[in-house]
Amino acid sequence: QKEVEQxxxxxxxxxGAIVSLNCTYSNSxxxxxxxxxxxxxxxxxxxxxxxxxxxxEDGRFTAQVDKSSKYISLFIRDSQPSDSATYLCAxxxxxxxxxxxxxxxxxxxxx
Amino acid sequence: xAVVSQHPSWVICKSGTSVKIECRSLDFQATTMFWYRQFxxxxxxxxxTSNEGSKATYEQGVEKDKFxxxxxxxxxxxxxxxxxxxxxxxxxxxxxxxxxxxxGYTFGSGTRLTVV
Numbered sequence: 060q061k062e063v064e065q066x067x068x069x070x071x072x073x074x075g076a077i078v079s080l081n082c083t084y085s086n087s088x089x090x091x092x093x094x095x096x097x098x099x100x101x102x103x104x105x106x107x108x109x110x111x112x113x114x115x116e117d118g119r120f121t122a123q124v125d126k127s128s129k130y131i132s133l134f135i136r137d138s139q140p141s142d143s144a145t146y147l148c149a150x151x152x153x154x155x156x157x158x159x160x161x162x163x164x165x166x167x168x169x170x
Numbered sequence: 171x172a173v174v175s176q177h178p179s180w181v182i183c184k185s186g187t188s189v190k191i192e193c194r195s196l197d198f199q200a201t202t203m204f205w206y207r208q209f210x211x212x213x214x215x216x217x218x219t220s221n222e223g224s225k226a227t228y229e230q231g232v233e234k235d236k237f238x239x240x241x242x243x244x245x246x247x248x249x250x251x252x253x254x255x256x257x258x259x260x261x262x263x264x265x266x267x268x269x270x271x272x273x274g275y276t277f278g279s280g281t282r283l284t285v286v
Binding site: 063100102103104147154155157158159160161163 | 213214265
C-alpha cells in the first residue's frame with residue numbers, strides 16, 4: 060500500500076462549479092499537509108499548507124485535514140478554466156523533511 | 171521570495187552520455203535540497219536528499235553511482251545523470267524547504283530529460 064493515495068482522475072467540471080479533491084494516507088506520523096498545483100510538467104506551485112487537523116481558507120481555496128480518518132481535502136469554489144491543472148497532495152512527518160506525494164488529480168474546468 | 175532556479179528546462183542526450191542538472195537558490199540559502207523524479211502520470215518520487223557539505227542520502231533503489239549529487243555550496247545543488255539510458259528519461263525536479271518563518275517547500279521548474 061502506498062503511503063499516500065490520490066485518485067488521478069481526470070475530473071471535468073463546468074466553470075463555476077465547486078471542486079472537491081482528496082487524498083488518504085496511511086502514516087499516522089504525518090503532520091504537515093500541502094496542496095500543490097502543477098501545470099503541464101512545470102514545477103509544483105504551493106497552494107495550501109496546513110499543520111495538523113483543521114480547516115484553512117485562502118480565497119477560493121479551502122483545505123481540510125482530518126487526521127483521525129487520515130483524510131485531507133481541497134475545495135475550489137467558483138472554479139475557473141485557469142484552474143485546469145494537476146493537483147498534488149503532499150505531506151511529511153516533520154517540517155523540512157522530504158515530502159510524500161499523491162499521484163495527482165488532473166482537473167479540467169470547461170467554460 | 172524563496173526561489174529555486176533549475177536548468178536546463180529540457181535536454182536531449184544520446185545514450186551513454188552524462189547530463190548535469192543545476193538548481194540554484196536565488197534569494198535564500200538552501201542547506202537541504204531534495205531531488206525528485208516524475209514519470210508520466212505518476213507521482214513525484216524522492217530520489218535523494220542532499221545537504222550542503224556532506225554526502226547525499228539516496229532512497230532505496232536509486233543508484234548513487236549513476237545519479238551523482240553535489241551540494242558544494244548553500245546556493246547550488248547539482249544532479250548528474252551518468253551513462254544515461256532511455257529508461258532514465260523522466261522529469262527531474264529539485265525542491266528546498268523554505269527559509270525559517272515561511273511554510274512549505276519551493277520547487278524548481280523541472281528538467282525534462284530525454285535519452286535517445
